[in-house]
Amino acid sequence: MELYELTISQAHKGLINREFSCLDLTKAYLERIEREDKRISAYITITEDLAVSQAKKADELISSGREVDVLTGIPLAVKDNILVSGVKNTCASKILENYLAPYDAAVIKKLKNKGAVILGKTNMDEFAMGASCENSAFFPTKNPHNIDYVPGGSSGGSAASVAANLSCYALGSDTGGSIRQPASFCGIVGLKPTYGAVSRYGLVAFASSLDQIGPLTKTAEDAKIVFKAIKGKDEMDSTSLDCSDDYRFNVLDFKIGIPKEYFIKGIEPDVEKIVKDAIGRFESLGFKIEEVSLPHTKYVIPTYYLINTSEASANLARYDGIKYGLSRNDRDDLIDVYLRTRGEGFGREVKRRIMLGTFALSSGYYDAYYLKAQKVRTLIKQDFERAFEKVDFILSPTSPTPAFKIKEKVTDPLSMYLCDVFTAPVNLAGLPSISIPIGFSNELPVGLQLTAKPFKEDIILEAAQFYQKNE
Amino acid sequence: MISHQEVKHIAKLARLGLNEDDFDAFQKDITDILNYFDLLKEVDASRIDPSFSVIEKYPNVLRKDEEKPQLIETTNKLVEAAPEEKDRYIKVKTILK
Numbered sequence: 001m002e003l004y005e006l007t008i009s010q011a012h013k014g015l016i017n018r019e020f021s022c023l024d025l026t027k028a029y030l031e032r033i034e035r036e037d038k039r040i041s042a043y044i045t046i047t048e049d050l051a052v053s054q055a056k057k058a059d060e061l062i063s064s065g066r067e068v069d070v071l072t073g074i075p076l077a078v079k080d081n082i083l084v085s086g087v088k089n090t091c092a093s094k095i096l097e098n099y100l101a102p103y104d105a106a107v108i109k110k111l112k113n114k115g116a117v118i119l120g121k122t123n124m125d126e127f128a129m130g131a132s133c134e135n136s137a138f139f140p141t142k143n144p145h146n147i148d149y150v151p152g153g154s155s156g157g158s159a160a161s162v163a164a165n166l167s168c169y170a171l172g173s174d175t176g177g178s179i180r181q182p183a184s185f186c187g188i189v190g191l192k193p194t195y196g197a198v199s200r201y202g203l204v205a206f207a208s209s210l211d212q213i214g215p216l217t218k219t220a221e222d223a224k225i226v227f228k229a230i231k232g233k234d235e236m237d238s239t240s241l242d243c244s245d246d247y248r249f250n251v252l253d254f255k256i257g258i259p260k261e262y263f264i265k266g267i268e269p270d271v272e273k274i275v276k277d278a279i280g281r282f283e284s285l286g287f288k289i290e291e292v293s294l295p296h297t298k299y300v301i302p303t304y305y306l307i308n309t310s311e312a313s314a315n316l317a318r319y320d321g322i323k324y325g326l327s328r329n330d331r332d333d334l335i336d337v338y339l340r341t342r343g344e345g346f347g348r349e350v351k352r353r354i355m356l357g358t359f360a361l362s363s364g365y366y367d368a369y370y371l372k373a374q375k376v377r378t379l380i381k382q383d384f385e386r387a388f389e390k391v392d393f394i395l396s397p398t399s400p401t402p403a404f405k406i407k408e409k410v411t412d413p414l415s416m417y418l419c420d421v422f423t424a425p426v427n428l429a430g431l432p433s434i435s436i437p438i439g440f441s442n443e444l445p446v447g448l449q450l451t452a453k454p455f456k457e458d459i460i461l462e463a464a465q466f467y468q469k470n471e
Numbered sequence: 472m473i474s475h476q477e478v479k480h481i482a483k484l485a486r487l488g489l490n491e492d493d494f495d496a497f498q499k500d501i502t503d504i505l506n507y508f509d510l511l512k513e514v515d516a517s518r519i520d521p522s523f524s525v526i527e528k529y530p531n532v533l534r535k536d537e538e539k540p541q542l543i544e545t546t547n548k549l550v551e552a553a554p555e556e557k558d559r560y561i562k563v564k565t566i567l568k
Contacts, residue, residue, distance in 0.1 A: 194526070195525050241526075305504070322554070323552070324554075329564070334564040335486070338488075339486060339487065342485075343488025355497055373511065375516035376514050378516075379516065413500055429525060430525030
């Protein structure tokens with residue numbers, strides 16, 4: 001087995017048993033990136049010097065004989081909307097093309113304190129708006145399973161880096177599926193924690209009532225390791241909270257719910273079959289399964305996109321050509337600076353969402369669109385609350401299809417939005433959710449989504465781990 | 472169908488400098504998307520409260536209104552990130568003429 005194929009826990013064992021050094025491990029990844037990333041294009045920036053110096057520090061720590069963390073010396077990739085001090089943070093946008101992060105995000109600070117090794121920053125849909133990584137202002141990322149296909153998005157670079165062994169694990173962000181859907185398309189594990197479980201200090205804001213940071217990993221066991229390392233209350237993010245993690249339960253006591261509205265139409269038959277087989281596998285492992293109802297499912301996409309675009313239009317008002325980033329300021333006219341900076345700096349999808357959100361929040365339309373969406377959001381949330389009175393977690397496909405071809409959906413924004421039908425309701429309700437690989441359709445991976453009540457990451461992490469151990 | 476004039480008005484509110492081709496493209500896209508969003512009209516949510524915050528147990532987070540010490544290096548980095556600065560101030564175009 002090559003060093004770059006190891007999971008976090010395997011690499012950790014190798015490091016503490018001195019089978020190889022952090023520098024060996026880090027160089028194995030850097031050399032592989034040099035060789036293979038031309039084909040995949042997972043990375044926007046490679047932080048070789050930072051990685052090598054962090055690896056040397058981790059080696060010193062390990063050889064000193066002191067007890068080290070399981071993440072010490074383990075190389076990761078970071079989505080390019082999570083700040084790493086002194087490193088470019090582009091959000092895959094021309095407007096931030098040369099922006100240097102002035103400080104570390106809370107999650108980066110936590111990982112650095114544990115001796116993590118940062119390999120680089122990964123490609124994404126511009127400002128995390130998209131489901132294919134094609135909205136990057138720089139280049140599209142390719143799916144490692146077949147480079148004619150998209151890796152999913154928006155954390156497509158992070159997912160592809162893990163799937164192609166260009167990182168041991170990665171961080172991404174998930175606003176409506178941006179961790180789980182690329183994890184599903186690339187055949188890896190992706191966890192979106194509960195809204196508030198992980199600090200977002202240093203994450204570039206997109207839709208603030210939906211955004212969460214989470215891990216993309218090779219196994220559910222690794223996802224648990226990274227989640228435990230980054231979670232918890234942070235005074236710099238007032239929406240963050242401490243959450244329970246007892247992990248002391250018999251996983252087979254949990255009851256599984258299957259939403260009947262999720263298997264009606266629109267799912268590719270192959271995906272439906274693979275998901276149903278996986279559900280059958282859970283049943284044969286001893287889980288009790290019952291049908292639940294999420295009656296407002298058909299309203300998820302309009303509700304999600306109205307809230308998403310409204311919040312985005314407000315958050316992205318900060319890119320004004322004055323404080324940082326691109327600036328077209330050669331004429332002495334303030335409005336002209338705004339118009340030209342934003343007109344040239346943002347890509348098409350970002351502009352489209354700012355336009356939609358501005359419309360939904362504008363005078364005369366606010367009640368009919370934005371407020372209505374927030375009310376329907378309550379109904380979607382209540383659907384889940386009712387379901388969780390009967391069951392402990394819900395199983396569903398992560399995405400209605402496997403990865404699609406590059407350019408297949410790029411000219412039809414609405415068809416791209418419909419990709420989020422199973423993932424977006426989870427963000428609207430603020431729930432924790434994990435996608436795990438369960439099979440292949442025409443050699444492209446298919447993912448299964450496990451969703452639980454707020455702050456019950458432990459349930460889905462244990463259930464996912466149990467499934468993977470008994471696969 | 473959203474009008475060309477409305478698209479121009481939204482672009483102005485959003486401070487996006489667009490050209491005529493963009494206006495045409497967005498007129499079509501936004502119309503298509505809003506037509507689909509009209510699905511929400513079937514839902515009677517008149518007696519439902521909006522969910523501006525998703526997790527109920529969030530406490531209000533308050534802090535004292537006081538200055539927090541900041542590393543001078545951090546402040547310098549923030550000022551240096553600005554396209555135009557003068558004497559550690561961020562320079563803005565004339566607002567009142």
